[in-house]
Each structure stands twice: as structure tokens, then as C-alpha cells.
Amino acid sequence: MTTVLTESLPQEEPPATKAVLDKKRVLIVGGGFAGIAAARALKRANVEITLIDRRNHHIFQPLLYQVATAVLAPSEIAAPIRQLEAKQKNLSVLLAEVKGINSGTRTVDVYCPGIGSLKLEYDFLVIAAGMHPSYFGHDEFARFAPGLKSLNDAETIRTRILSAFELAESTDDEKERARQMTFVLVGAGPTGVELAASIAQLASVTLRNNFRKIDPAKSRILLLDGGARILPTFSESLSRKAARRLSKLGVEVSTGVKVEKVDDQGVIAAGNRIPSATVLWTAGVSASPVIKMLGTKMDRAGRAFVGAFMDIPEAPNVFVAGDAATMTQDGNPVPGVAQAAIQQGRFVGHVIANRVRGRKDGRPFRYRNKGNMAVVGKNFAILESGHLRSSGFLTWLVWAALHILSLPQLQNRFRVQTQWLWSYLSGQRSSRLISEGSRSSAS
Ligand SMILES: Cc1cc2nc3c(=O)[nH]c(=O)nc-3n(C[C@H](O)[C@H](O)[C@H](O)COP(=O)(O)OP(=O)(O)OC[C@H]3O[C@@H](n4cnc5c(N)ncnc54)[C@H](O)[C@@H]3O)c2cc1C
Known part of the structure; x- marks a missing residue:
């Protein structure tokens, strides 16, 4: 890595050995699915890679909702990015x-x-900086309705949910008790659905008999969405099945409802005030501000339009991969999911490796959709893959097996498997602690 220090440290000559000068420098921004896949694809290339991330860990985001609902601990779904250095010399x-x-x-x-x-300095730049929650121009909602994107977010949400039950138990004001026991989720995509179902089971199973004054099973869990149906990226039949399952779990689903305001008392949706102490934002996402720094063309969500080789028109040595990129294939947008990010990251790595070797680019990027899944509480998941549609217990087992296999390291797999088995058999959840520091932020 050639580094020019500009502020805090005195200027120093970098160690310019011949080997260093011979090698092309690849900077990768983001240690998520796309960034790590790009780095791995460059393992045998004669390059010097620097992988930059503002966090020291990679997060397996598909299971973040389980950290937010006390099923898993943060360390069970994350892995230090630095450990890649031990496996990859360049x-x-x-x-x-x-x-x-x-x-x-x-x-x-x-x-x-x-x-x-x-x-x-770089010869090739890969931007894989992902997305963050978007409040559709209402950033003031963020204070009252956290999104779910990082381990911090998951812990904040967990604290708010668990604290709400504690506050409901300790108050004698019936109105306030009802407000504490009302959970509103804004956005019925996979994250909203998974989170709502998990809160419902936390309330009705895990917390049963844990309180004297309140019955957690009587909590209200409202899932609101402005669209015509939940899970719009799935077929209508699967979306209907998921809605029926949610209703069985006690989740009240309202579609076609626009949330106009979120404040410290709850939300105003379709003109009606819903008092709630816990509002969660699972609605929109927009690309990392890093994309803006490229000065390239972006879509409405701030993602960079990329070409067939995932590069940007202004600079063919600059690539954008994963959620931060937008491209269409056969007239449809490539979805912002983990498998697309991994495929794009790997592809970019191979393109760079080819270019470094002086070879021509191979075929343009093509996304291979292996199927989408969402889980709706214990024992029920939906799967859509090409013309195949399935739902129910067996699909849930497939979901569980695939997620365990996809976790970043062996110890995560072992620990998650053990937690799930214990949780499945006992109905209990292992991460129900409210840390003292975080309690004050919950209201
Ligand atoms: C709650 C949730 C549930 C999901 N569930 C599923 C699912 O079930 N199945 C599925 O396929 N997909 C799921 N997804 C989507 C999937 O996680 C994303 O598509 C995938 O993570 C995108 O990978 P990425 O590498 O583009 O970005 P990310 O994985 O988000 O990684 C981006 C990285 O860039 C870093 N970064 C950002 N800005 C900067 C900066 N300025 N400087 C340094 N570093 C920076 C971040 O710290 C982060 O590590 C889910 C997402 C969320 C949030």
C-alpha cells in the first residue's frame, strides 16, 4: 500500500522496494459480502490489496434480526475482517x-x-460500501425509529424491545402500559416480516410467565406498509401465505398505509395516531455516501449505475459492487441481496486479475439467482427459485441449514447451531440482557 500521510503524521517516504512498485495497488472499500468476495477472487493475483472498512468486523446481515430479538448474541453473526490477512498474503x-x-x-x-x-493511492478501486437505512427525506424519524443495518442498531432495537416490557410492567398508567406494549414496524419487506414474527414469538413464548402485572402475549405488533402487499419481491401466493402466518402469530398487518410522522409518542399513519414506545424502521435503504464521492450517475437511492463489467463510465479502473451498484438484467434490476453482492464482488476480482495479467475482459457480468427466502417465525419459511415456490416446515429447515452454512466462520456456525437447538427446544432466548449504558437511550 502506498500511503501519503496528510494531517496527523509527518510526511514520510514510503518503502519503495522493487517488488512493491511492480505490483498494482487495489483498494477495496467495504468488508461486506461484495468486498470480501472481491478480495478473495484476487488471492492469486500479483497485486497489493488494501481492504478498508470503518468497522473491524464483517456482519452476516440476514441474521441481524435475531440479534435484535435476543435469539443470538452479536458475536455469533460477525467475524473480524482482519483475520483475512492470515489467509491471504497479498x-x-x-x-x-x-x-x-x-x-x-x-x-x-x-x-x-x-x-x-x-x-x-490506487491502480484499481472497488467500492463495496453497501446501503444504510433511508427515511425518505424524513431523517428526523431516525431518532425515534431505528433501522437495522449494524450490530449497534440490532442492540439498540433489542434494548428498546426488552425495556418496553419492563416499563409496561412497572407503570400503573394503563394508557402508558398499552403504549409500551405496542410495537410498530414500518416496512413489510423481508426484514420487517422476519422482525415482526420474531417479536411476536418473543412476547408469546419466551416471555410467558416472566411478569406479574402484564401478559406479554397481549402485546400489539403492527406491521405497516405503503405498498399493496407484504414481501413484494416474492410472488403473490407466497406473500399471501406469509401474511396468513403473521396473522396466526398475532401480527396485525396493514398495507396501503402511509406513515406520515414518527415521534416520541409513536406514529401517525393514514391520519391516525398509533401510540407506541417502540417504532422500528424497516422500510427503505439508500446507498452509502461514498458513491456520491465518485461523481458518477446515480439512481434515486444513490446507487451507482455500473456497466457490464461493474465499472463506472468515468473511470474504467473504478468498480462498484454489491448493494451500492445498480444494473438491470433482462429488463429487471439485479436485487440488493447477499448472493448478488458475492457474485458481483467475485466477478470484479476476476476482471481486475485479468487486466493485471494483460488479458482481455471475459464475459460481462450475469447474475445467477439461486432463489430468495424469508422466514416467518419458528417452523415456517418461504422459498422462491425460478418456477419453484415452497413454504412451511421443510422450507424452514432448508432456510436454517443454508444460513448455518453461509455464516462467516466455523465457530459462528457451531455457536448459532447450538443456540438455535436450545432455543427451539426450550422456547428461550439467550441474549435478553439490557446493558446499563444502553438503557437510558430507550424510552
Ligand atoms: C437486516 C437485513 C437483513 C437482510 N437479509 C437478507 C437475506 O435474508 N438474504 C439476502 O440475500 N440478503 C439479505 N440482506 C441484504 C444483504 O445483507 C446485502 O445485500 C449485502 O450485505 C450487500 O453486501 P455489500 O457488500 O454490498 O454491503 P454490506 O454487506 O452492507 O457491506 C458494506 C461495508 O462497507 C463498509 N462501509 C460503508 N461505508 C464506508 C466508509 N465510508 N468507509 C469505510 N467502510 C465503509 C461498511 O462498514 C460495511 O462493512 C439483508 C440486509 C439487512 C440489512
């Missing part, structure tokens, strides 16, 4: 936040905590 990991990109000078400005600002 890779360095840098804990830093990207602050600016200049594709003219081929440099990226980063801020390293405790060190200061650095300027990094």
Missing part, C-alpha cells in the same frame, strides 16, 4: 472511514481513528 486490512475519492489523481482520503487522515 491483503492488508485498514480500519478507516473513506472521506473522499479523487479518480483523477487516483487517490482515496480516509480517516483512521487515533491516527488521522491518510491519502491512499
Whole structure:
């Protein structure tokens, strides 16, 4: 890595050995699914890779909702990005936040905590910075309705949910008790559906008989969406089945409902005030602000339009992969899911490896959809893969097996499997602690 220090540290000559100068420098921004797949695909290439992430860990986001609902602990679905260095000699990991990109000078400005600002040079740049929750122009909602994207978010949500039951138990005001026991989720995509079902089971099974004054099973869990139906990325028949399952679990689903306001008392939806102490935002996402720094064309969600080789028109040595990229295939957008991010990251890695070897680019990127799944509480999942549609217990077993196999490291797999088995048999959840520091932020 050639690093030019600009602020906190004195200027130093980088160690310019011949081997270093011979090698092309690849900067990868983001240690999510796409960034890691790109790094791995470059394992045998004669390049120097620097993988930059502002977090020191990779998160298996599909199971974040289980951290938010006390099934799993944060460490069970995350893995340190740095451990990649042990497995890949041409890779360095840098804990830093990207602050600016200049594709003219081929440099990226980063801020390293405790060190200061650095300027990094590159020959190839891969942006895999993902998405973050979007409040559709109402950023003021964020204070009252956390989204679910990071381990911090998951812990915040878990604290709010568990604290709501505690506050409902301790108050003698019936109205306030009802407000504490009302959970509103805004957005009925897979995250909203999975989270709502899991809160319902937490309330009706895990917390049963844990309180004297309240019956957690009488909680209201409302899932609101502005669209015509829940899970719009699935077929109508599966969406209907998931809605029926949610209703069996006690979740009240309302579609075609626009949330107009979120504040410290709850939400206003379709003109009606719904008092609630726990509002969760599972509605929209927009691309990382890093994309804006590229100065390339973006869609409404801030994702970069990429070409057939995942590069941007202004700079063919700059690639965008994963959720932060937008492209269509056969007239349909490539979805923002983990498998698309992995395929794109791997593809970009191979393109760079080819270019470094002086070879021509192979075939353009083509997304292979292996199917989409969503889980709706214990024993029920839906699966859509091509013309295949299935739902129910067997699909849920497939979902569980696939998720265990996809976890980032062996110890995650072992620990999640053990937690699930215990939770399945006992109905209990192991992460019900409210840490003292986080309690004050819950209301
Ligand atoms: C709650 C939830 C549930 C999901 N469930 C599923 C599911 O069941 N199945 C499925 O296929 N997909 C699911 N997804 C979507 C899937 O997780 C994403 O499609 C996938 O993570 C995208 O990968 P990525 O590499 O593009 O971005 P990410 O995995 O989001 O990684 C982006 C990385 O970039 C880093 N970063 C961002 N900005 C900066 C910066 N300025 N400087 C340094 N680093 C930065 C971040 O820290 C992060 O590590 C889910 C997503 C969420 C949030």
C-alpha cells in the first residue's frame, strides 16, 4: 500500500522496494459480502490489496434480526475482517472511514481513528460500501425509529424491545402500559416480516410467565406498509401465505398505509395516531455516501449505475459492487441481496486479475439467482427459485441449514447451531440482557 500521510503524521517516504512498485495497488472499500468476495477472487493475483472498512468486523446481515430479538448474541453473526490477512498474503486490512475519492489523481482520503487522515493511492478501486437505512427525506424519524443495518442498531432495537416490557410492567398508567406494549414496524419487506414474527414469538413464548402485572402475549405488533402487499419481491401466493402466518402469530398487518410522522409518542399513519414506545424502521435503504464521492450517475437511492463489467463510465479502473451498484438484467434490476453482492464482488476480482495479467475482459457480468427466502417465525419459511415456490416446515429447515452454512466462520456456525437447538427446544432466548449504558437511550 502506498500511503501519503496528510494531517496527523509527518510526511514520510514510503518503502519503495522493487517488488512493491511492480505490483498494482487495489483498494477495496467495504468488508461486506461484495468486498470480501472481491478480495478473495484476487488471492492469486500479483497485486497489493488494501481492504478498508470503518468497522473491524464483517456482519452476516440476514441474521441481524435475531440479534435484535435476543435469539443470538452479536458475536455469533460477525467475524473480524482482519483475520483475512492470515489467509491471504497479498491483503492488508485498514480500519478507516473513506472521506473522499479523487479518480483523477487516483487517490482515496480516509480517516483512521487515533491516527488521522491518510491519502491512499490506487491502480484499481472497488467500492463495496453497501446501503444504510433511508427515511425518505424524513431523517428526523431516525431518532425515534431505528433501522437495522449494524450490530449497534440490532442492540439498540433489542434494548428498546426488552425495556418496553419492563416499563409496561412497572407503570400503573394503563394508557402508558398499552403504549409500551405496542410495537410498530414500518416496512413489510423481508426484514420487517422476519422482525415482526420474531417479536411476536418473543412476547408469546419466551416471555410467558416472566411478569406479574402484564401478559406479554397481549402485546400489539403492527406491521405497516405503503405498498399493496407484504414481501413484494416474492410472488403473490407466497406473500399471501406469509401474511396468513403473521396473522396466526398475532401480527396485525396493514398495507396501503402511509406513515406520515414518527415521534416520541409513536406514529401517525393514514391520519391516525398509533401510540407506541417502540417504532422500528424497516422500510427503505439508500446507498452509502461514498458513491456520491465518485461523481458518477446515480439512481434515486444513490446507487451507482455500473456497466457490464461493474465499472463506472468515468473511470474504467473504478468498480462498484454489491448493494451500492445498480444494473438491470433482462429488463429487471439485479436485487440488493447477499448472493448478488458475492457474485458481483467475485466477478470484479476476476476482471481486475485479468487486466493485471494483460488479458482481455471475459464475459460481462450475469447474475445467477439461486432463489430468495424469508422466514416467518419458528417452523415456517418461504422459498422462491425460478418456477419453484415452497413454504412451511421443510422450507424452514432448508432456510436454517443454508444460513448455518453461509455464516462467516466455523465457530459462528457451531455457536448459532447450538443456540438455535436450545432455543427451539426450550422456547428461550439467550441474549435478553439490557446493558446499563444502553438503557437510558430507550424510552
Ligand atoms: C437486516 C437485513 C437483513 C437482510 N437479509 C437478507 C437475506 O435474508 N438474504 C439476502 O440475500 N440478503 C439479505 N440482506 C441484504 C444483504 O445483507 C446485502 O445485500 C449485502 O450485505 C450487500 O453486501 P455489500 O457488500 O454490498 O454491503 P454490506 O454487506 O452492507 O457491506 C458494506 C461495508 O462497507 C463498509 N462501509 C460503508 N461505508 C464506508 C466508509 N465510508 N468507509 C469505510 N467502510 C465503509 C461498511 O462498514 C460495511 O462493512 C439483508 C440486509 C439487512 C440489512
